[in-house]
Amino acid sequence: MEKTNYNFDSIQAYCDCYNIPVKHPLVAVVDFESITEPQSYSAKWGLYAIMLKDTKCCEINYGRTRYDYDDMSIVCFAPGQLTSIEIRDGLSTPSGKAVLIHPDFLFRTPLAQGIKKYSFFSYDSTEALHLSVDERQTIVDTIERIRTEIDHPIDRFSKSLIISNIELLLDYCLRYYSRQFIVREKMNYGIIAKFDNLLESYLSDGKSADKGIPSVKYFADKVALSPNYFGDLVKRETGVTAQDYIHEKVLNQAKMRLLHGEGNVSQVAYSL
Structure with missing residues (x-):
């Protein structure tokens, strides 16, 4: 009905x-x-x-x-x-x-x-x-x-x-x-680990060059959580916001690519 x-x-x-x-x-x-x-x-x-x-x-x-x-x-x-x-x-x-x-x-x-x-x-x-x-x-x-x-x-x-x-x-x-x-700490740890792996894959696969820096909602959808719940979980488990976590990963990727001579500053910035 x-x-x-x-x-x-x-x-x-x-x-x-x-x-x-x-x-x-x-x-x-x-x-x-x-x-x-x-x-x-x-x-x-x-x-x-x-x-x-x-x-x-x-x-x-x-x-x-x-x-x-x-x-x-x-x-x-x-x-x-x-x-x-x-x-x-x-x-x-x-x-x-x-x-x-x-x-x-x-x-x-x-x-x-x-x-x-x-x-x-x-x-x-x-x-x-x-x-x-x-x-x-x-x-x-x-x-x-x-x-x-x-x-x-x-x-x-x-x-x-x-x-x-x-x-x-x-x-x-x-x-x-x-x-x-x-x-739910054990379950939450699994979600954080999955988030970390998804973020690493996103950056290493070159998706950021085409789609830009991923949003919190992108990863929340991947782990089947609402953006707010996912953000609160990440803050609880890591001490930083999900957005800051993503930005830190991007910066670390940039440093590693520069150290390994994978391009100049502009090229690495564009790739991320």
Whole structure:
């Protein structure tokens, strides 16, 4: 059956889709258990969304790969991104929570600029954050504090307290992603080794002369990761950004070619 297409450009649009009451026009906490008739759909997001899924209840297509949710995972979307949600027969009723934030809510707050550091908003769904029981409880407690402030009558403290708790939620996600990189160190090392081999081959095969210096996205695609996740992984494992890593390799290649008399400065520069 063909999926319905939605444009979630406002809290109202999302809540209308699921017959959920709107308590605040720019921020919401949603309980998936309150969605009585879950449906498959495709959506373009105009909101930031932090989604905690407790059960294997649906598939999300986001980026290149289909991902089945396991217990206690978090995935995040940002304005401008496209997703496809598929509710499958035989899977559990959706369980979990979501925090939805309209970009206008961040206007004139430090988080408006600081949101850029939370690069996991641009991870693929295959790069979801998997939580321990204790981590999940911390996330739920923080979401409930956001809900409490939304439910509280609006006063001059409301926005700053909601923003503070949203930032706390995002910082916890950042901490737990850092932990996830650590526990996957062996797998990450294999990715870095593959990246290094791909980069060496790219330069030695002369591709740079025709195509120029390769981009981070080029290698992220080769190892089947999103550019943001790949960049964060490289920075975590090597201490430098993926772009700097590439540039260092190019410079080293240039030095070696000059030392071995493979051309003058202009010729070597052109070859790279």
